[in-house]
Amino acid sequence: MDYRRDIPLAITFLVGIVAVLDYYTTLESVTNTFTVIKNWGVVLQAFALGLGAVNLFRVHGKRLSERTREDWMFSGWLLLMMVLFVVVGLGTGKYDTSTQYNWIYQALYLPLGATMYSSLAFYMAYGSYKVLRARNFEAALLFITAVLVIIGNTPIFPATFPGLFHLREWIFGPIVSGAYRGIRIGVGIGAVVLGIKTLVGLETGYLGRR
Amino acid sequence: MSIWEKLTSIPREVIMGLVFIAILIPALNPLGLPLMVGSMSQAWYDTVDDMPAGSILLFDIGYGSGGYPSLGPGNIAAFHQMFEKDLRIVIMATALEGSMMYPLIMAGVKPESNYGAVYGEDYVFLGYIAGGQTAMAGVLGDLHALASTDYQGTSLSSLPLAAEVSGADDYDLVVYLTTSGDTAEGWVYQAYSQYNRPLIGGMLSMMTTSMKPYYDSGQLLGLMDGIKGAADMEFLTNHPGDAIVSSDILSFTQALVLILILIGNVAFWMQKGGGK
Amino acid sequence: MVSMDPQIWIAALLTLAATSYAFRDNKAFKFAEFTFIGVAAGHQIVMGIKNIRDYGWSHLMQGEMIYIVVFLLGIMLYARYHKEYYWLYRYPIAFLVGNGIGISIRAGIHSDFTLQIAQTATPLIASTAMGSINNIITFVGVITALSHFIFTYEGMHKDALGWGPKIGRWMILLALGASFGNTVMTRFGMYQGRVIFLLREWLQIIA
Numbered sequence: 194m195d196y197r198r199d200i201p202l203a204i205t206f207l208v209g210i211v212a213v214l215d216y217y218t219t220l221e222s223v224t225n226t227f228t229v230i231k232n233w234g235v236v237l238q239a240f241a242l243g244l245g246a247v248n249l250f251r252v253h254g255k256r257l258s259e260r261t262r263e264d265w266m267f268s269g270w271l272l273l274m275m276v277l278f279v280v281v282g283l284g285t286g287k288y289d290t291s292t293q294y295n296w297i298y299q300a301l302y303l304p305l306g307a308t309m310y311s312s313l314a315f316y317m318a319y320g321s322y323k324v325l326r327a328r329n330f331e332a333a334l335l336f337i338t339a340v341l342v343i344i345g346n347t348p349i350f351p352a353t354f355p356g357l358f359h360l361r362e363w364i365f366g367p368i369v370s371g372a373y374r375g376i377r378i379g380v381g382i383g384a385v386v387l388g389i390k391t392l393v394g395l396e397t398g399y400l401g402r403r
Numbered sequence: 404m405s406i407w408e409k410l411t412s413i414p415r416e417v418i419m420g421l422v423f424i425a426i427l428i429p430a431l432n433p434l435g436l437p438l439m440v441g442s443m444s445q446a447w448y449d450t451v452d453d454m455p456a457g458s459i460l461l462f463d464i465g466y467g468s469g470g471y472p473s474l475g476p477g478n479i480a481a482f483h484q485m486f487e488k489d490l491r492i493v494i495m496a497t498a499l500e501g502s503m504m505y506p507l508i509m510a511g512v513k514p515e516s517n518y519g520a521v522y523g524e525d526y527v528f529l530g531y532i533a534g535g536q537t538a539m540a541g542v543l544g545d546l547h548a549l550a551s552t553d554y555q556g557t558s559l560s561s562l563p564l565a566a567e568v569s570g571a572d573d574y575d576l577v578v579y580l581t582t583s584g585d586t587a588e589g590w591v592y593q594a595y596s597q598y599n600r601p602l603i604g605g606m607l608s609m610m611t612t613s614m615k616p617y618y619d620s621g622q623l624l625g626l627m628d629g630i631k632g633a634a635d636m637e638f639l640t641n642h643p644g645d646a647i648v649s650s651d652i653l654s655f656t657q658a659l660v661l662i663l664i665l666i667g668n669v670a671f672w673m674q675k676g677g678g679k
Numbered sequence: 680m681v682s683m684d685p686q687i688w689i690a691a692l693l694t695l696a697a698t699s700y701a702f703r704d705n706k707a708f709k710f711a712e713f714t715f716i717g718v719a720a721g722h723q724i725v726m727g728i729k730n731i732r733d734y735g736w737s738h739l740m741q742g743e744m745i746y747i748v749v750f751l752l753g754i755m756l757y758a759r760y761h762k763e764y765y766w767l768y769r770y771p772i773a774f775l776v777g778n779g780i781g782i783s784i785r786a787g788i789h790s791d792f793t794l795q796i797a798q799t800a801t802p803l804i805a806s807t808a809m810g811s812i813n814n815i816i817t818f819v820g821v822i823t824a825l826s827h828f829i830f831t832y833e834g835m836h837k838d839a840l841g842w843g844p845k846i847g848r849w850m851i852l853l854a855l856g857a858s859f860g861n862t863v864m865t866r867f868g869m870y871q872g873r874v875i876f877l878l879r880e881w882l883q884i885i886a
Contacts, residue, residue: 201773212781236735240753242727278721306468308697311869315701322663342860371820372854381791388784472872596786630868
């Protein structure tokens with residue numbers, strides 16, 4: 194037995210089977226065991242939250258110490274920001290409920306988080322102009338519904354012609370429902386098959402290198 | 404360079420500038436256009452409206468700063484409706500920043516001053532719970548086996564509402580707002596399939612198409628789709644806010660996008676047809 | 680009257696720095712980008728420690744000594760950075776993967792498979808003509824979209840049978856167009872919030 198691979202595979206199987214049995218049976222022993230597993234899972238996921246930060250420390254700490262890259266100062270700033278949040282969060286003992294932590298969150302994280310994802314709006318406009326072309330029949334299909342939905346989503350058009358909003362609602366009815374239900378069934382089957390393969394040890398990618 | 408070639412190669416900076424102007428003009432001079440409420444938002448509103456006073460809801464703040472501009476206004480409107488109807492809410496966060504959204508949302512709702520709500524009796528916030536679906540299953544399975552305090556460290560047994568609930572059967576409705584596909588699906592799996600709880604969900608508009616099959620099959624009783632859904636909720640609950648204001652901005656920006664698409668396509672086809 | 684609140688000023692300047700990428704890559708955006716990554720990681724650490732305290736340490740303090748195993752597993756996660764003992768992280772990962780898969784597939788079969796098929800197997804003829812047309816379109820959409828993803832049988836995409844996957848591709852393209860239309864609204868819906876913040880909270884030129 195290779196304790197480096199076989200024991201983890203066994204753990205995966207046992208934990209997964211308890212979760213599945215909890216769904217299909219009403220045995221109190223299974224329910225109680227699964228409750229423990231769930232609670233452990235929450236704590237382990239919490240431990241896993243630090244992995245990204247450790248990686249950032251390794252990468253940017255190296256850049257900061259070597260100072261060979263042009264943007265090494267930014268790496269230092271990144272680590273400083275990380276430390277700032279940790280110090281303020283843990284220093285008050287109140288974590289995310291402290292006034293100071295909320296202050297720096299609303300000053301730094303909130304505006305950046307909100308803007309980083311939303312500034313893609315500019316690229317959507319440019320991309321639509323450059324790429325959304327009815328070059329052939331199939332591209333025209335995508336083009337038609339995209340344009341009709343954008344029209345239906347633009348309040349000024351349905352305000353003038355209410356039928357455009359109903360057309361948009363209709364597109365989301367049979368057309369979107371039909372195609373996406375087919376996709377959903379396919380994805381569902383795929384996910385279940387992959388899940389079962391992982392539980393029985395046929396898929397071992399999550400174990401990493403040999 | 405022919406006119407058509409010029410029209411297919413408008414510089415990126417010009418387009419970006421036009422977009423910025425299209426956002427600024429309606430923000431400075433709102434049009435106040437009428438709103439047409441979508442059927443899925445109406446279904447959300449009706450589902451909550453049908454809840455008798457005193458019903459207990461489980462509400463997940465499953466979004467952070469990225470989703471706040473779209474879902475925040477909808478969250479505020481949803482809470483207004485729930486507090487107006489004297490529904491009791493157990494709030495949790497499956498998103499890492501969800502606990503940071505909570506004070507922002509509550510500053511907009513002001514449940515104590517607006518509705519006489521009392522923390523601990525009418526609503527409780529559990530804080531962020533790591534684990535995604537594991538957290539959902541944990542809260543719905545046996546809350547007190549998982550958590551012993553609320554987000555501020557107050558013992559759950561000292562909070563009447565938290566002491567009253569232990570598992571899924573104690574919740575009359577499960578509600579979530581999220582920007583994550585995993586969370587959106589996760590609640591369907593856990594709240595509906597596993598624990599058979601009525602469920603309504605809100606998400607970004609671009610996720611609506613993939614979540615529609617759940618709405619069609621009755622697993623989701625209502626769906627708030629992004630900024631449009633948030634505007635619908637503000638309209639239905641008669642609490643106008645940023646989402647309704649955004650309707651005017653959407654009018655200008657999306658109209659600009661349509662004009663750009665039209666220019667791009669006409670120029671492309673004229674070029675192709677040899678109209679140089 | 681421009682706001683005098685330093686928090687608002689910091690937020691506004693960072694918003695403008697992050698937006699500047701729309702025009703071209705620049706040092707201001709890089710500064711905003713690195714700030715974002717740093718604060719996000721810091722926040723993760725804070726919330727991680729809080730969750731460990733609330734859902735792990737609290738149980739240990741209540742006398743559930745078995746939670747020592749959980750803490751050990753949690754620490755073993757960080758063994759992945761060790762050259763020799765990296766394999767230790769497989770134990771907690773195996774637990775997380777098993778838990779995650781078990782929790783999701785048990786309900787996934789019901790939600791994504793059974794109920795979706797049940798919904799499709801409803802009568803095609805409705806009380807109104809439009810309702811019947813909608814049901815037929817939906818039914819055709821589901822069957823053809825599914826057939827588009829069958830690759831194990833070679834003949835599926837050829838000759839007469841090939842029409843199913845072809846129509847399925849058309850239905851998927853129609854649906855993706857709708858998804859694109861909604862994506863445009865999503866992005867603009869997000870950015871309008873930032874513009875409202877700049878005009879209302881920072882520059883204070885709108886109510």
